[in-house]
Amino acid sequence: xxxxxxxxxxxxxxxxxxxxxxxxxxxxxxxxxTLYLPVDSLVEVCTFLRDDPELDFAMLSWLGGxxxxxxxxxxxxxxxxxxxxxxxxxxxxVRVADEQLRVPSVVRVWPTADWHEREAFDFYGIEFxxxxxxxxxxxxxxxxxxxxRKDSPLGYEEVAFTHNTxxxxxxxxxxxxxxxxxxxxxxx
Amino acid sequence: xxxxxxxxxxxxxxVLRVVLxxxxxxxxxxxxxxxxxxxxxxxxxxxxxxxxxxxxTDRMDYLxxxxxxxxxxxxxxxxxxxxxxxxAQAVRVLMTELTRISAHCxxxxxxxxDIGAMTVFFYxxxxxxxxxxxxxxxxxxxxxxxxxxxxxxxxxxxKEGFLERCEKFVDxxxxxxxxxxxxxxxxxxxxxxxxxxxxxxARDALALGATGPTLxxxxxxxxxxxxxxxxxxxxxxxxVPVGAHGDAFDRFQVRVREMRESTRIAKQAIARLREIGPxxxxxxxxxxxxxxxxxxxxxxxxxxxxxxxxxxxxxPPVGEAYQAIEAPKGELGFYxxxxxxxxxxxxxxxxxxxxxxxxxxxxVEGRLVADVITAIGSLDIVLGEIDR
Numbered sequence: 076x077x078x079x080x081x082x083x084x085x086x087x088x089x090x091x092x093x094x095x096x097x098x099x100x101x102x103x104x105x106x107x108x109t110l111y112l113p114v115d116s117l118v119e120v121c122t123f124l125r126d127d128p129e130l131d132f133a134m135l136s137w138l139g140g141x142x143x144x145x146x147x148x149x150x151x152x153x154x155x156x157x158x159x160x161x162x163x164x165x166x167x168x169v170r171v172a173d174e175q176l177r178v179p180s181v182v183r184v185w186p187t188a189d190w191h192e193r194e195a196f197d198f199y200g201i202e203f204x205x206x207x208x209x210x211x212x213x214x215x216x217x218x219x220x221x222x223x224r225k226d227s228p229l230g231y232e233e234v235a236f237t238h239n240t241x242x243x244x245x246x247x248x249x250x251x252x253x254x255x256x257x258x259x260x261x262x263x
Numbered sequence: 264x265x266x267x268x269x270x271x272x273x274x275x276x277x278v279l280r281v282v283l284x285x286x287x288x289x290x291x292x293x294x295x296x297x298x299x300x301x302x303x304x305x306x307x308x309x310x311x312x313x314x315x316x317x318x319x320t321d322r323m324d325y326l327x328x329x330x331x332x333x334x335x336x337x338x339x340x341x342x343x344x345x346x347x348x349x350x351a352q353a354v355r356v357l358m359t360e361l362t363r364i365s366a367h368c369x370x371x372x373x374x375x376x377d378i379g380a381m382t383v384f385f386y387x388x389x390x391x392x393x394x395x396x397x398x399x400x401x402x403x404x405x406x407x408x409x410x411x412x413x414x415x416x417x418x419x420x421x422k423e424g425f426l427e428r429c430e431k432f433v434d435x436x437x438x439x440x441x442x443x444x445x446x447x448x449x450x451x452x453x454x455x456x457x458x459x460x461x462x463x464x465a466r467d468a469l470a471l472g473a474t475g476p477t478l479x480x481x482x483x484x485x486x487x488x489x490x491x492x493x494x495x496x497x498x499x500x501x502x503v504p505v506g507a508h509g510d511a512f513d514r515f516q517v518r519v520r521e522m523r524e525s526t527r528i529a530k531q532a533i534a535r536l537r538e539i540g541p542x543x544x545x546x547x548x549x550x551x552x553x554x555x556x557x558x559x560x561x562x563x564x565x566x567x568x569x570x571x572x573x574x575x576x577x578x579p580p581v582g583e584a585y586q587a588i589e590a591p592k593g594e595l596g597f598y599x600x601x602x603x604x605x606x607x608x609x610x611x612x613x614x615x616x617x618x619x620x621x622x623x624x625x626x627v628e629g630r631l632v633a634d635v636i637t638a639i640g641s642l643d644i645v646l647g648e649i650d651r
Contacts, residue, residue: 104582104601106341133469136587137613141600153598155585155613159469159483162490166585187472190621198305213298213650222306229310 079161081108084130091123092116100168109153109166114178117169121184124156124165132156132165135185138192140199144225148172150201154181171201180206198223266632270299274377274636277646281623281635288631293624297617300650308610312576313339313413316610321407323614324648327366329358329398330590331648332411337493338586338597339413342579343551348543350536351415352494357429357532358401358410359494359588360525364436365394366591367522371443374515374640378456383446390439393432400425413577414552415545420536430533433526440522447515457512461626461638464509471625472618475593476517477642481509487589499528511641518643551577576605585613592616592643612651616644 088097088110095116100109112120124132136155143149150171157164171178180203181188192203193212200221203209211218220227269280278299284292304323308316320331333355340346347355372387395405400421402410410417420426447453463473468481478485486503488496504520506513545552549568558565581603587596593615600609619642626638 102582104342104344104580104584106344106582106584109583134472136472136594137596137598137611137618139598139611141609141611153611155596155598159485159490164491164585185472186470187618187621190617211298213301215298222303229306 079129079158079163081163081165084108084124084163084165085110087127087130088120088123092120095120100166107164107166109168111168111170114169114171117167118179118181118184120167121154121156121181125184129161130158131160132158134159135181135187135191136164138181138188138195140195140201140223142199142223142225150176150199152178152195152201176200177202177204179204180209182206197221200224268635270296275639276373276644279620279639279644279646279649281639283632283635285632288633290627290630290632290635293627293635295620295623297620297646297649300646302651304651305610305612308607310606312605313579313607314576316607317412318407318409321409322647323612323651324366324590324592324595324616324645325406326369326645327362327591328406328408329355329362329410330366330588330595332409333359333494334586334588334590334595335597336411336413337588338584338599339579341586342582342584342599342601343413343577345414345546345548345551347415347494348546349495350539350542351544353532353535353539354416354420354544355411355494356496356499357529357536360529360532361394361397361429361432363525363591364522364529365391367518367525368394370518370591370640370643371515374643375447375453377636377640378453380447380450380453383443386439386442386446390436397425397428397432400428412545412552414548415543419541419544426533426536429529433529433533436526437523440519444519448519454512456633456637457515457641458510459508460511460634461630461641462508462510463622463626467625468509468622471622473593473622474618475589475591475615476514476521477593477619477622479504480506480514480517480641482507482513487587487594491587493586493588499531501528511637514641514643578603578605587613590615592645592648593619612648614648614651616642616646617649617651620644620649 095112098111100111124130134157136157138152138154141151148170152169154167169178178201180192190212192206195201196209197211197214264285266283266285268283269275270278280296282294283290304319317332317335320335321328323331368387368391372384375383398408399405402408463481465481465483468478482505484503484505489503501524504517506517553572554565554568559569579601581601583600585596585598587594595615596613598611599607602608623638627635
């Protein structure tokens, strides 16, 4: 096993990209080595991390969004990179503001990002620019809303499939507008 | 022609739908469509305490419930910075290796059934049933075990007979694996259906993020039990089998050999448990773990801790942690973001089937429709884990 350390990775990145501000995530219980970087340099840095023979982050293990409501910028996208030759994991993070919900796609760097980015889009509505087919993956295509956002409630959404609505053409009626069911009583 | 395969197709192993674009019998494009089993487990976890989420994890990869429990508990333990006592770790290794055997049994039986070899199914399910009965013995549930807890185990092993039953099983298992191999490994029909079918090069496997036997079948020596050991795997003696060509047959061989290795590890774990003898099966840090019932009855502090943990769970520090294990299907990881409350701010599951399924189109494009069945079978997917 090579002796690549996280500090060495950070040093290499700072040397390679002097104009980019890397920031190490601090905190007593941050258990993985995590670097923040600006959104616009993401693809460049990822390509370097993948192609550099010493670093060799050949695999993107996963990526996912996190909603930090009410913090500003509200969202973060976490990238978990894995270098098999150096046996090292590296977490990269970008901050995304609610008004500018765009992150460049890394599908061209790691094809595995395809479904992960679709999942993050599906859950949080984060748009990955340059993604070949950014559509919902786990939820139905016609779903409205972004379910893993913190302002999206856990329950009480409209029922997607129902048999007991008077108007069967509309599958999801506004429940408030529904008239109470008419019940007729008969005396025996 | 566009052909819709699934979501109600017996060989898609659940509610997977694959849209195939065909030219005659040749697949031009294969597009897996998922989400039919989505139940929002990641969202639900944000509304539950850590302990309450453990039963949820059983339902992700329902063929390997204890592996999911383990990944969840290890991630939470990493966040809390605690480590389970040696006895609990040995039980975890023993149980997850038995889980691996039973998960691979289901995979082998159904994979062979898809291709047309029906007999294997009855053989493998016989052995799987024995593992399920061992689950039953330790925790009373056959499928949804929920046996591991953050900081150790839910309860100690049964006082009598359990290790003997395990030992009998792992002693018998290699002969049963020989039986499966007698039926398949040199069977000309099996070879014709799997050799050079659904190939995946090492380069593609890495780029597509494949892990577990899917990656090792392509010849990449990568096993988290060796590379980033957890639960004391560094002290067990076992080999990591790899394939050469990355076809369905190689993945078959890798998994069958893994079953043999698992029996070796389980044997060592049983020996270790005998050596350790009775002892702690949970950490004695009552801020995070329930104190033993006897102490609750006699000690004021223990009663308070018991009450606090039952009433609102434990409070992890503000921070985040990602921990992955080598589940039967590949790298299974949990990522927690904690805001200091007893409920995780965010739980992200990195499920191996979700990522491995992405390799399907690479495997089958330009090949025959019948090979799609082989490819799906050789990937060993569970839709519960893909859709979560």
